[in-house]
Amino acid sequence: MIRDVVIIGGGLSGLSAAYELELRGVPYRLIEVKKQLGGSLCSTRREGFLMDDGPFAFHLPAEWPLLTELGLSDSLYPLTSPAGKSWQVFKEGTASLVNALAGRLTGTIIHRMAVSSIGQLDERFTLCMENGLMWDAGALIVAAPARHAERMFRTLRPEVSQRLAGFPYDTVVRVGIGVRREAFQHPGRRIWDMAVAYYYETDHPDRVPSDGLLIQLGLRFQAGQIPTPDELITMLQSRLNLPEIVTNVVTHWPEADPLAHLSAGYEANMRTIETLLPPGVALIGSDYRQTDLVGRVEQGRAAARRIAAWAAGG
Numbered sequence: 001m002i003r004d005v006v007i008i009g010g011g012l013s014g015l016s017a018a019y020e021l022e023l024r025g026v027p028y029r030l031i032e033v034k035k036q037l038g039g040s041l042c043s044t045r046r047e048g049f050l051m052d053d054g055p056f057a058f059h060l061p062a063e064w065p066l067l068t069e070l071g072l073s074d075s076l077y078p079l080t081s082p083a084g085k086s087w088q089v090f091k092e093g094t095a096s097l098v099n100a101l102a103g104r105l106t107g108t109i110i111h112r113m114a115v116s117s118i119g120q121l122d123e124r125f126t127l128c129m130e131n132g133l134m135w136d137a138g139a140l141i142v143a144a145p146a147r148h149a150e151r152m153f154r155t156l157r158p159e160v161s162q163r164l165a166g167f168p169y170d171t172v173v174r175v176g177i178g179v180r181r182e183a184f185q186h187p188g189r190r191i192w193d194m195a196v197a198y199y200y201e202t203d204h205p206d207r208v209p210s211d212g213l214l215i216q217l218g219l220r221f222q223a224g225q226i227p228t229p230d231e232l233i234t235m236l237q238s239r240l241n242l243p244e245i246v247t248n249v250v251t252h253w254p255e256a257d258p259l260a261h262l263s264a265g266y267e268a269n270m271r272t273i274e275t276l277l278p279p280g281v282a283l284i285g286s287d288y289r290q291t292d293l294v295g296r297v298e299q300g301r302a303a304a305r306r307i308a309a310w311a312a313g314g
Helices: 012-023 095-103 146-156 158-164 229-239 266-276 293-313
Strands: 005-008 028-032 043-046 049-052 076-080 086-090 108-111 115-121 124-129 134-137 139-142 169-180 196-202 212-221 247-258 281-283
Touching (some): 005 012, 005 124, 005 134, 005 293, 012 028, 012 095, 043 247, 049 169, 049 212, 049 247, 086 095, 086 196, 115 146, 124 139, 139 146, 139 293, 146 158, 158 266, 169 229, 281 293
Parallel strands (some): 005 028, 028 108
Antiparallel strands (some): 076 086, 115 124, 169 247, 196 212
């Protein structure tokens, strides 16, 4: 018997899990609380500038066959950061990865639906939705941040919930700024006097107009001290000495930068959590070991393979 799988969360990890289940012919339903898939991986085009609302550049392993599978083998270009590190960037925005994964899915996808709690009845898992509906599933892949997963597991595994409570995050405001190249007097300059999570510049023709320069950066702020988008752009305009900003995008994700993995007992805590999870349940996402883009994809796929093997033998 092949059990049906419910995936909670349609971010990059959840989409990758769904893609793997699709390849294996395992029936699944994916639940996403937002109206779009991909989580923070969004791309916005304005005034000829293609800006990423979320992750922009990433490290590429020597081999990543998924790009060829998804028809994205020619979708990247290299970028060198001001610190001299080598990165890869999607020509059509990071959302092109989300769109390619989503385009391969034929399973049921439900938007604007949130899971309140998870339980178990006999050999089925039960899901209580925030709108009062009840679902059931043969297996579960929970692809949600710890601050949401903690609530979901309170009934099914309260000891897991306790270990997920209090996972820390750094608040990062992500900014895309489009400028005219001649107006930017210090290309390659990094704002060392600010809490910068990342800083990149690119003038790739797929990303900017012929005379443009795109700046993508993330800034850390303490909770309660985040400026408004207009205040932030005014501050950056002054710090970067920009006489004119053509366009900009400012987004804020409360769990943009998970910090739990930096703590001394994180690995031991994660191993215990995984031991406490019932058979047929996987927990994936950027909070759980894999914070980089490629790692999150491969984590989702690996979890789907484990769940598919368990479901087939159940």
